Amino acid sequence: MSVKEPGSFRLIATLALAGLISGLALAGVYLWARPLIEANEAAALRRAILELLPGTTEIVALTPRGERLVSFDETDPESKDLPRIYLGRNAEGKALGFAIPAEGPGFMDTIGVIYGYEPEKKVIVGMIVLESRETPGLGDRIAFDPHFLENFRALAVEPEIVSVKKGEKKNPNEVDSITGATISSKAVVSILNKGTARWRDLLDGEIEIAEESP
C-alpha cells in the first residue's frame, strides 16, 4: 500500500499562501483598528497625566530641541516620532510638575511607564504602568500592588534610586521590591533612573513654551 506524498513544492506553496492570506487579513484589520487603538492610548495617557499631577487643567507637551525643552508642535508631521514629556498646569497657569514617559526592558517584554516629577524638590510623585506583559500574578503587580505604588508617592531621585527587599525601605531614594517579582521591580527602578538621567539637565534648563494666541 502506498500513499502518495505531496511534493515539497506543494507544501511550501500551501504555507506561503496561508501566510500571505493571513498577512493580508491582519493588515486590513490593523488599518481599521489602529486609529481607534491610538485614540484609546491618547485617552489613557491623558488620564494618567491628570492622575499624576492632580489639579491639572492644561497639559503642555514638550520636546527637546538642542539643549532646551520647547513646545511640541503637533501640526508638524516630522515631529511625530519625537520624544515628549508633559507639563501640567493648573487654572492659574502655575506649573504643577512634569509627567514623563519612560520605558525599558522588563522580565517578559518592554515595560512602559509614566511618572510624575517635581524638578524643584527632585522627587517622583507617582508612577503609572502604561504597558507591561509581566508574569500575571507576580510581575504584573508592578502596575497595581498598592504597597509597591506607595514607593513612588515621594521618591527622591538623588542619589540614584535603589531597590531594596520588601520592608527594608529606610531612605527616600529606596524602593521596596515586590516579593516574587524582584526582576520586574528592579526593571521599574532602572527605567526611572534612566528617565531621570535623560531629562534632568533639560528640566533644570530653560523651557520655551509657545503661548497659544487667544
Place this chain on the structure above:
Amino acid sequence: MSASSVDEKLASAEFIKGLWRENPVFIAVLGLCPALAVTNSLQNALVMGAASTFVLCGSSLLVSLMRKVIPKPVRISVYIIIIATFVTIVDFVLGALMPAAQKQLGAFIALIVVNCLILGRQEAFASKNGPWLALADAAGMSLGFTLAMAMIGGIREILGNGALLGIPLFGPNFEPWVIMVLPPGGFLTLGALLAFFAYLKTFRKGAR
C-alpha cells in the same frame, strides 16, 4: 427523513456534547491555562470565553472548508497560522473597542494561540468533518468552555471579592476570602468543581 434533517440532528448532537458530556474543562480537562489564569472575575472569564469562541468557531469553519486542500504533512502549521490570525484579530478588536478588558487579560489573549482545546478541535474534528458539523462542534465546545470559565470566575469573584461583575453583594461587613482571586484560588475552585462533577457522574452511574 430527508438528508438535511439527519444533518441537523447530527449537528445538534455535536453542539450539545461540548456543553456537558465532553465539556472541555470539566471532562476533557483541556484549556486549563486560561481557565485558571483569567477566571479571577466573572467579567474576565466572559471576555476570555467570547474571544476563544470567536477564534474556535472561525478556525474550525475555515479548517473544515479547506480540509481537502491542506496537505497532511503541513496541516498543523496551517492550523496554527489560521488560529494565530484569528487571535491577532481578536487582540486588535479588543484593543480598539474594549481597551480596559484587553489590558486586564494582557498576554492571555495572545496565548489563546496555544490553547490546546482549539488546536485539538481542529485536529480531532474540523479536519475530518464538513463545515456545518465543524461549526456546531466548535460552538458547543466554546459555549461549554465559556460556561465552565464563567462558573469558576463567578465562584472566585463572589468568594474572593464579595462581588459579581463588580457589583458588591454582601455589604461592607463582608471579609473577602482573598486567596480565591489569587492564583491558588483558581486551583482550589477548579479542583472542587472537578470533584463535584466526578461525584455526580459516579453517583448517576451507580444509580443506573
